[in-house]
Structure formats: structure tokens, C-alpha cells
Amino acid sequence: MALPIDFITRTRKLLGEEFNELEAALQTEAPVSIRINEKKGALAPINGTPVAWSQSGYYLPERLSFTFDPLFHAGAYYVQEASSMFIEQAIKQYVKTSVKCLDLCAAPGGKSTHLLSLLPEGSLLVSNEVIRSRSNILAENIAKWGNPNSIVINNDPEEIGSLTHLFDVIMTDVPCSGEGMFRKDTDSTGEWSIANVNLCASRSRRIIHDIWNALKPGGILIYSTCTYNTEEDEDNIHYIIEELGAEALSVPTKNEWQITGALKYNNPVYRFFPHKTKGEGFFLAVLRKADGDMEEIRIRNKNKKEKGKATPIIPSTVKTFLSDEILFSSEWNGNFLRMQPKSVTEIYPILKERLHLLSAGVCIGELKGKDFIPSQELALSTALNAKAFPSVELNWEEAIKFLKKETVLLPGNIEKGYVLVTYKGFPLGFVKHLGNRTNNLYPQEWRIRTGYLPERIITYSY
Incomplete structure (x- = not known):
């Protein structure tokens, strides 16, 4: 160079x-280094060297094939x-x-x-x-x-x-x-x-x-x-x-x-x-910053119902989707339901009024008619109650198919409805099981786009 x-x-x-x-x-x-997402559950010890100034950081002996590692897409670690x-x-x-x-x-x-x-x-x-x-x-x-x-x-x-x-x-x-x-x-x-x-x-x-x-x-x-x-x-x-x-x-x-x-x-x-x-x-x-007089911004309650618009009723089953639902407040954005912990709701009104928000808390899903479709954000959230859904563990080949938004076949004994798919115990997302086929709900914009498959694929192994 x-x-x-x-x-x-x-x-x-x-x-x-x-x-x-x-x-x-x-x-x-x-050097190549990653941080483990300890709040999603500790990964087994990795074949790497700890980063001295970070409790969850590791140097890797070689670069992983991150695009083809389902654990990377699951948020189990960050590069x-x-x-x-x-x-x-x-x-x-x-x-x-x-x-x-x-x-x-x-x-x-x-x-x-x-x-x-x-x-x-x-x-x-x-x-x-x-x-x-x-x-x-x-x-x-x-x-x-x-x-x-x-x-x-x-x-x-x-x-x-x-x-x-x-x-x-x-x-x-x-x-x-x-x-x-x-x-x-x-x-x-x-x-x-x-x-x-x-x-x-x-x-x-x-x-x-x-x-x-x-x-x-x-x-x-x-x-x-x-x-x-x-x-x-x-x-x-x-x-x-x-x-x-x-x-x-x-x-x-x-x-x-x-x-x-x-x-x-x-x-x-x-x-x-x-x-x-x-x-x-x-x-x-x-x-x-030097100490001085505190002039905190006044936060007005802007969460009142808009005139003429009825707030959708939250389906009772949705309340089981979070591990501790009582710690969250609900916020409808059209037909999309977001759940916000107290830390978010404290300043959400002023940020919503003054700034351009892309996301706040966790999106639980979308109400379509009588159907409530669980979201990808929910699948990957540390607040997810995984027991609320039937789940299927995928092998590597199946996980890559799912992440490419291709069709994934499920075992015949799985009940119809929304199914959480996992890889090595880490949630990857949802599919809708229709009995004879499945709909892959992985976000289109997140999918693995490349058709190229390296001769040697190195993933997080333990």
C-alpha cells in the first residue's frame, strides 16, 4: 500500500x-475482531484471543465468512x-x-x-x-x-x-x-x-x-x-x-x-x-460539561388519540409475545404495533414531535384484518418470549435458505401458523406454516443477495 x-x-x-x-x-x-452479544445468551467459548479492554471482544484467528454465518445475522455477535x-x-x-x-x-x-x-x-x-x-x-x-x-x-x-x-x-x-x-x-x-x-x-x-x-x-x-x-x-x-x-x-x-x-x-x-x-x-x-443551571426541555404528552381515528385493539395472544409484557407501553403506527420500555416512553413524545424517528422500542408486528403478523424485530429482540411460538431448529443449509428468503420446509408435525425458526438456539425470524408449504417472512431488504458461494465457508464454531 x-x-x-x-x-x-x-x-x-x-x-x-x-x-x-x-x-x-x-x-x-x-486483525479481525468481534464482540459477543451477551444479552442474547453467551456463545460457547470461541477459538479467539480476548481484547484486553473489552469484556466481550475477541480477536479471531482468521476472518469468518460473515455473510454466510447465520449467527451474524441473528445478532449473536457484531464485527x-x-x-x-x-x-x-x-x-x-x-x-x-x-x-x-x-x-x-x-x-x-x-x-x-x-x-x-x-x-x-x-x-x-x-x-x-x-x-x-x-x-x-x-x-x-x-x-x-x-x-x-x-x-x-x-x-x-x-x-x-x-x-x-x-x-x-x-x-x-x-x-x-x-x-x-x-x-x-x-x-x-x-x-x-x-x-x-x-x-x-x-x-x-x-x-x-x-x-x-x-x-x-x-x-x-x-x-x-x-x-x-x-x-x-x-x-x-x-x-x-x-x-x-x-x-x-x-x-x-x-x-x-x-x-x-x-x-x-x-x-x-x-x-x-x-x-x-x-x-x-x-x-x-x-x-x-461544566455544571450549571438545568433547563430541561419540557415534554408534553402527545400520545392522545387522533380525532376520528380508532386505536386498534391489541389481540390477547400478542400480549404473550414479550417475556415481561407489563414493562412495556403500546404505540400504534397505523397497523404496526410497537412496544416501548419505560426508558423509551419517557422522551418518546418530544422526539416524535421534533425529530425524524425510524424506530423506537421494538416493533411487535402488523395487524392485517383479523391476522396479526409477528415482525422480524420481535424475533431478534431480547424481550421475545420464544415460548409463545412453536419453533423449529434449522441446520446451516436451511438457515442460509431462510436468510436468502427462499422456501424452507418444516417437519410435518408442526402446527399451522407462525413458527419461529432458530439456528444453534438463536432466533432467526418467522415463517408462516400453511401445512403443505410455508411463507418466509424474512425482510426483503435484509436478505442475502449474493448467489456466489465461497469454496471454503468459515462460520463461528464451538
């Missing part, structure tokens, strides 16, 4: 002779770069009670799914992505992870910033020049330039300004990038401290993690270099 000349010159000036080690590391193969799992240490250090957390630049969902596993019981995560196409991918990955304490939105940071003092924690993995991903995405080297570095640094400051009002006084902002330069990293942290009055907070680390500190100024920041740590380039800082 040929590195841009300006990048070499600038980074060598930053690191001195150590740049030679970085340059050599960037010519090696990038995430190991360095970025370091947000776990910041959350564990500074978030001890239930919070309202915003993941501002969340697509495709690595940090959001991680936050859903880390935040204390009763917390809410609002995940945002400004680009519509990417927000749909984010919503899909959040649904697969299965935690109902979540809302997905598609808004500009400035629009969210109007929600005064709403969030206790804001995660901002700001769009950056991507230097830290050169090894994983070699095409990114051709897009890199000094002008783009300066553009990204300026844009990041604007994003922080736009969102700052939505953070409560005393609240925590986690700032991260996947880049090495000081313009997007230390300079912006210094700017936030000086201009917005934030306090930079330290995060406990271990010497053996080989994390690099500040290369400019003297604030506690955490930088990952691939020649020191097993992972890609990553930078993180934790900032606390």
Missing part, C-alpha cells in the same frame, strides 16, 4: 523515527474494530446509573450496539445518522442486536441540539479523514489530503457546537476519531476545553495496552497506533 507523500511527511514529523514502525505495521494484514471497543473503559468509569445517551454519528452501529451492552439497566440509547441510506443500515443493526431500550433517528446535529439538556452522555465518533483505517480500506489513501484533514477538523468543531446544548450540565461527551493528526484530535479537544469550558477526564488504562497519550498540549487523551496495539488507528477523549 502506497501512503500519500504529505501524510508521510506530516506523520513522520509527529512521531519521529517511530514513524518507520507505523509504516511497517500499515503494510501488514489488519467491530478492536481499538474502538475502548469506549467500554470510558463508560464503565463515568456512567454508574441509568442515563439518556445519544450516539450522534452512529452508522453502521458498532458503537451503538456496544453502548446498548454497556449502559446501566434502565438507560436509553438514541442512535442518530444524518445520511438516510446509512440510517436504515443503522436501524437494521440495532434491530438485530435486539435491545429494546433504543430509538433510531435520522437528523442533523443542529436539530438535535435544540433539545436543551436532554442527554446525560453523548458519543461523538465524528466524521474524519480516516488515516487510522488506511490498512483496512486501502482506497481511502487516494481520498486523503491536507485540505480534507482541515475540512474534517472544522466540521467536527461545528458538530460539537451544534450538539453541545443537548448535553446536560455535568454530562459526559465522548469524542473519538479514527485518525492520527493533531488537527482533528488534540487541537479539537483543546478547542472544546477553551471555547466550551469542558473538562478533560482521564480513563484508567494498563501499561501493557500500549496506548499513546497526548502528542500536543497536556490533556488526557488516548491514541491507538497499530504498531503498538493490536487494532487500527483510533483516538478518544472524555469531556465533562
